[in-house]
Amino acid sequence: MKITELFERGEFVVSAEVGPPKGFHVEHLLEEAKTYLSGITAVNVTDNQSSVMRLGSLAMCKALKDEGLTPIYQLTCRDRNRIALQSDLLSAAMFGIENLLLLTGDHTKLGDHPQAKPVFDLDSVSLIHAVTELEKGVDLGGNELIGEAPKFAKGAVVSPCSDSVDAQLAKMERKVRAGADYFQTQAVFEPEKFIKFMEKAKQFGKPVQVGIIIPKSAGMAKFMNNNVAGIHVPDEMIEELKKDKEKTKAGITGVEIAARIIKECKPYCQGVHIMALGWESKVPDLLKLAEI
Amino acid sequence: MLITELKPRETIESLADGKKVFVINCQGCKEVHFPEKEANELQKEWSEKGIVTGIITTDYICNPENMELRLQAHKEEIEAADVVLVFSCGVGVQTIAGYLEEKKVCAACDTYPLPGFQGVTPLEYKCDQCGECYLNLTGGICPITACSKSLVNGQCGGAKNGKCEVDSEMECGWERIYRRLEQIGRLDVLKCPTQVRNFATDEEVSK
Ligand code: SF4
Ligand code: SF4
Numbered sequence: 001m002k003i004t005e006l007f008e009r010g011e012f013v014v015s016a017e018v019g020p021p022k023g024f025h026v027e028h029l030l031e032e033a034k035t036y037l038s039g040i041t042a043v044n045v046t047d048n049q050s051s052v053m054r055l056g057s058l059a060m061c062k063a064l065k066d067e068g069l070t071p072i073y074q075l076t077c078r079d080r081n082r083i084a085l086q087s088d089l090l091s092a093a094m095f096g097i098e099n100l101l102l103l104t105g106d107h108t109k110l111g112d113h114p115q116a117k118p119v120f121d122l123d124s125v126s127l128i129h130a131v132t133e134l135e136k137g138v139d140l141g142g143n144e145l146i147g148e149a150p151k152f153a154k155g156a157v158v159s160p161c162s163d164s165v166d167a168q169l170a171k172m173e174r175k176v177r178a179g180a181d182y183f184q185t186q187a188v189f190e191p192e193k194f195i196k197f198m199e200k201a202k203q204f205g206k207p208v209q210v211g212i213i214i215p216k217s218a219g220m221a222k223f224m225n226n227n228v229a230g231i232h233v234p235d236e237m238i239e240e241l242k243k244d245k246e247k248t249k250a251g252i253t254g255v256e257i258a259a260r261i262i263k264e265c266k267p268y269c270q271g272v273h274i275m276a277l278g279w280e281s282k283v284p285d286l287l288k289l290a291e292i
Numbered sequence: 293m294l295i296t297e298l299k300p301r302e303t304i305e306s307l308a309d310g311k312k313v314f315v316i317n318c319q320g321c322k323e324v325h326f327p328e329k330e331a332n333e334l335q336k337e338w339s340e341k342g343i344v345t346g347i348i349t350t351d352y353i354c355n356p357e358n359m360e361l362r363l364q365a366h367k368e369e370i371e372a373a374d375v376v377l378v379f380s381c382g383v384g385v386q387t388i389a390g391y392l393e394e395k396k397v398c399a400a401c402d403t404y405p406l407p408g409f410q411g412v413t414p415l416e417y418k419c420d421q422c423g424e425c426y427l428n429l430t431g432g433i434c435p436i437t438a439c440s441k442s443l444v445n446g447q448c449g450g451a452k453n454g455k456c457e458v459d460s461e462m463e464c465g466w467e468r469i470y471r472r473l474e475q476i477g478r479l480d481v482l483k484c485p486t487q488v489r490n491f492a493t494d495e496e497v498s499k
Contacts, residue, residue, distance in 0.1 A: 104448045107440055107458045118441065121489070125445035129486040140488065159449045167470040170482045171446035178486045186449060229452040 001070055002098045002153040003042050004181045007207040013271030014040040014292060015072060015184070015209065016283055018064075020055035029060075030067055036280045039287070042070040044101060044184075044273070048079060051111025058088055062095045072155065073097050076105025081121040082140050086130060093150035101155040101184060102127045125174045128154055132179035154179055158208075159186040159230035160197035169200055176204045184273040186230040187213035189221075189237060191264035198268040207270035212262060214279050214286060215254045218242045255282050259289035266290075294421050295325045296381050296401040304334065307377060307398045307428065312345050313338060314366070314373035316388060318380035320351035327401070331379045345372040353384040354417065363391055370395065382419030382427060382434055389432025389472075390417065396476050399427040424490055429481050431472035438465030444487040 006013050016037050018029060037043055043064055047057040061071035073092050075085065092100070104124040108116040122130060130140050137149035156175040162168045172183065183201075188194045188210050201208060213231075215221045218241040221233035237257055244253035262272050272292070276283055298304065315335055319326050338344045346369030353359050363370065370376060375396045378385045381403045389397040405421035418437035426435050426444055436442045440458040447466035450457025456464045473479050 104441065104443065106450065109458050120441045120443065121491070123441070123443045123445050123448075125486050126488045129488065157449060162449070162451070163453060164447060164451055164464070164467050164470065166474075167447045167451075167467060168449070170470065170479070174445055174482065174486065177483075227452075229450045229457060 004153040007182060007270055013209060015042040015044055016040055016274040016276055017044040019046045019049050020060040022054050024055055026063055030063060032280050033064060033069060034067055036283050042072050042099060044072040044074055047074040047076045051106045051108050053113060058092060061097050071097055072099040072101050074101045076103045077120050077122045077127055078105035079119055081119055086139055089134060099153045103157055124156060125178050128156060128175055128178040128180050154181045156180040156183055158183050161188055161190050161193045161232060162230040176206055182207045184209045185211040187211045188261060189233045191261055194265050195268050209271035209273040210265040210269045211273050212258050213275045214258045214282055215241055216251055255286050258286055262290040294381055295404045298327050298330050299400060299402055304400050311374035312372060313343055314345050314370050314376045315347040316378045317349040318353040318384045345369045353380055354387045382425055383417050385427050386417040386432055386434055397432045399425045429484050430469045431476060433469045433472055444489060
């Protein structure tokens with residue numbers, strides 16, 4: 001199922017994220033996904049997230065699909081040139097994987113193989129363009145595909161609380177023009193900024209899922225403020241998390257904060273994308289608290 | 293060493309279309325092959341049409357001291373022009389764009405590599421001789437060298453506090469590009485078609 005069909009029906013689309021392991025046993029991950037994520041619409045599978053080498057996104061998508069979940073195949077331009085990317089897209093079509101999230105990808109220097117060659121033969125925009133071309137039955141080299149052309153729901157990302165939000169909006173527009181069907185955002189901790197962003201992003205007429213990270217602790221929030229692009233956790237929230245004293249309330253404050261953000265953003269967007277970062281077990285509670 | 297070639301005629305003409313043009317030719321370093329004849333012909337045609345406000349033909353436009361004085365001397369002609377069209381390698385165009393911050397500065401040439409040395413490259417301006425000069429789409433700031441991923445379609449999501457995700461000392465190249473385009477009132481060039489890089493330039497040159 002393409003998640004674009006749900007947007008079209010006016011549903012509020014919920015997705016969450018799983019990161020494949022650095023190893024090839026995925027049984028526990030599949031169990032976890034089935035237990036905690038089967039109530040939601042779709043599951044993103046990250047592609048060597050943060051430039052750290054792991055099991056492949058495509059293989060994990062296939063495994064999730066076999067378990068009855070709807071995967072969203074994340075694809076970055078960091079590790080593969082246009083030949084490999086288009087080839088993997090055809091492989092995805094063969095497996096019946098219909099949802100994509102197309103990204104530029106973090107630089108290799110940020111991960112666990114800083115010596116690796118960063119590819120970036122394409123970038124997020126030209127990758128979306130490549131998929132649009134494949135859907136017309138031609139590859140980027142201008143050669144015709146044999147048989148049926150693949151069809152995907154083409155997702156892209158945007159960073160609404162970035163300090164260069166205008167440059168982000170300009171890039172978003174380029175993605176729309178290249179063929180992006182829907183957007184997921186970087187994690188939002190400042191609903192006011194997100195709402196302002198949506199006022200401008202509305203003009204593109206594409207569904208947007210607000211990105212949510214459950215803040216696990218004050219320490220994690222501070223770390224993100226110092227190190228993660230496009231994320232700013234306000235001081236009041238950090239204070240709230242501090243009071244939580246972490247262990248006593250076992251992170252409930254973080255879930256409450258995340259639920260509050262979802263509620264505030266919901267009237268302005270078409271769905272939510274949860275990056276649980278190991279806290280998949282808290283997703284059902286979060287959704288209940290957020291009244292979704 | 294490198295080769296500069298005129299961009300396709302339609303591209304150059306669309307840059308000058310209906311505008312007053314100030315022309316800068318760099319015939320500087322012997323390391324650069326410059327399409328002198330074609331450039332002269334085109335400029336002669338334009339002069340006859342009366343759209344040229346002035347021409348500087350010189351060497352080493354990438355040499356800062358030299359260039360600042362020369363631009364000063366042509367101040368009025370430059371002011372009278374809607375666009376400054378630079379016939380040089382990528383470094384030259386970036387140097388001029390750096391001086392004429394308020395002006396629309398465009399590249400008339402593409403730059404291809406040959407092994408060897410390129411101009412009197414001042415440190416701030418770098419050109420990787422990518423073969424499809426993007427400077428007209430980026431306000432004269434080179435996306436290939438100013439962005440750590442050499443992105444040609446806009447900013448990635450990695451910039452924090454205006455700095456690049458790879459190096460917290462380095463300004464995000466696309467943030468600079470965005471600001472420059474805003475300053476010269478040319479944010480509309482960001483609406484250009486999707487750019488797909490061509491890495492086959494070596495072959496193209498030897499053809
Ligand atoms: S875009 Fe950059 S690398 Fe390419 S020719 Fe122009 S200045 Fe040189
Ligand atoms: S942060 Fe800016 S300079 Fe660095 S890779 Fe991204 S767009 Fe390029």
